Amino acid sequence: MAGGRMGSGTPKFKVFDGDGVYQASCKELEACAALVALYGEGSTIRWGHAKRDTLFTQGVDGDAGESYDLVVMHCADVLDRRLEATIRARKRGD
Numbered sequence: 001m002a003g004g005r006m007g008s009g010t011p012k013f014k015v016f017d018g019d020g021v022y023q024a025s026c027k028e029l030e031a032c033a034a035l036v037a038l039y040g041e042g043s044t045i046r047w048g049h050a051k052r053d054t055l056f057t058q059g060v061d062g063d064a065g066e067s068y069d070l071v072v073m074h075c076a077d078v079l080d081r082r083l084e085a086t087i088r089a090r091k092r093g094d
Contacts, residue, residue: 011025011026011027012025012027012047012048013025013026013027013032013046013047013055014026014045014046014047014048014053015032015036015039015043015045015046016043016044017039017042017043018040018042019042020044020051022049023035023043029045030068030071032045032056032071032075033064033071033072034064034068036056036058036064036071037064039058040058040059041058041059042059043057044058045071045075047079055074055078056075061074
């Protein structure tokens with residue numbers, strides 16, 4: 001995931017403003033970070049459209065305006081934890 005980019009094709013990351021209104025799709029997490037910094041408190045980066053897909057919430061998980069890199073690392077950590085949980089669940093047969 002070089003530079004927070006997920007490759008070609010349809011953008012996987014979604015940005016929602018603080019009111020939960022869908023605003024944009026992005027291929028790069030850095031672009032998402034810039035947008036949530038712009039939209040402000042409560043805006044989110046999601047891997048999909050559902051609230052359960054939230055990777056980062058502005059003002060809760062940090063301040064995107066302070067460091068886009070920290071947002072990218074936070075999102076990567078969340079995705080890693082979810083992948084590990086999915087793998088564990090499959091091994092258990094859930």
